[in-house]
Amino acid sequence: MKLHAQALVAAIQFLTRIPVPLTVPFEPQVLSRSAAYFSIAGGIIGGIVMLGFAAVQSWLPAGPGAVLLLALWLALSGALHMDGWMDTADGVLSHRSRERMLEIMKDSRVGAMGVIAAVLLLLFKFTVLYELLSRTESAYVLPLLVIIPAWSRWWMAAAIVLWPSARQGEGIGALFQAVSLRHVWSGFVLTFLLACGTGLAFGLPISTSAFTAAGAAAVTMATGTIMSFWxxxxxxxxxxxxxxxxxxxxxxxxxxxxxLLTTH
Structure with missing residues (x-):
């Protein structure tokens, strides 16, 4: 139980900027177990985003509300993943050799492609949040906002196991080399239960909750597989x-x- 508690705390501390006043060893044994709890850290982010969505929808116009909501979403992870998005864009869109791409990604400076990729992604998320804030009263919105960051972070654990590392024994990825399929499947079950439980908590029938959880899982795996292969x-x-x-x-x-779900 102690190891699992440490793993959960490690997942929250590693993937979010939410303060947890506990000290855990960031060692391979703990970090490998923490992969099973990546989705819980994502669910905490999603829960705060959901509360923010409800607040800005009640008190602010959709435009400023979407900006503030997006800023909150980024702040909860310290823009950690956005930094990875920018560095990855700089590397893979440079059309250089594989070795040179990896060198570019290690450079702390951000290039033109990284900036462009970040702007486009933020604009895309902003417009979607704007539409959700301004047009829909769907019962799906709040529960799905909770689980979207959970599924995306579960896939990070899956990708660690299912695809090889480009830098064997280097970087942060080296700390997670002990992650196994057991951790990935445990994380999947936790994420699916979280998704179903969230739907039920917001009044969705069990069949609808399970269907939306399965749909989110399918979209996650399809998108993640395509991106990972590329x-x-x-x-x-x-x-x-x-x-x-x-x-x-x-x-x-x-x-x-x-x-798309809420506009049909």
Whole structure:
């Protein structure tokens, strides 16, 4: 139980900027277990975003509300994954050799492609949030806002196991080399139960909650698989930056899927 508690705290501390006044060892044994709880950290982010959505929808126009909501979403992770999205864009869109792409991604400076990719992603998320705030009263919105960050972070754990590392033994990824399929499947079950439980808590029938959970899982796996294959073809494997990019891409697609769901 102690190891699992440490793993949960490690997941929250690693993936969010939410203060948890506990000290846990950031060692491979703890971090490998923490992968099973990535989605819980994401669910906490989603829960705060959901509360923010409800607040700005009640008190602010959709435009300023969407900006503040997006800023909150970024702040909860310290823009950690957005940084990975930008670094990945700088590398894979440079059309250089594989080795040079990896070098570019390690550079702390942000290039033109990274800035462009970030602006486009933020504009996309802003417009989706704007539409959700201004047009819909769907019962799906609040529960799905909770689970979108949970599914995207679960996929980060899955990607660690399912695809090779582009930098064996280097970087943050080296700390998670002990992550196994057991952790991934445990995380999947936790995420699915979280999704179903959230739907039930917001008054959705159990069949609807299970259906939306399965749909979100399917979109996550389809988007994550396509992105992961493309990145591995470019880089020969995945890196810490690409895990962040996967999270950002999956969040954006899940948000868009939510918009489509609520407008039909």
């Amino acid at each position: 990145l591995v073809r470019k880089l020969g494997g995945l890196t810490g930056d690409t895990y962040g990019a996967l999270n950002e891409g999956i969040e954006a697609i899940l948000l868009f899927a939510l918009l």
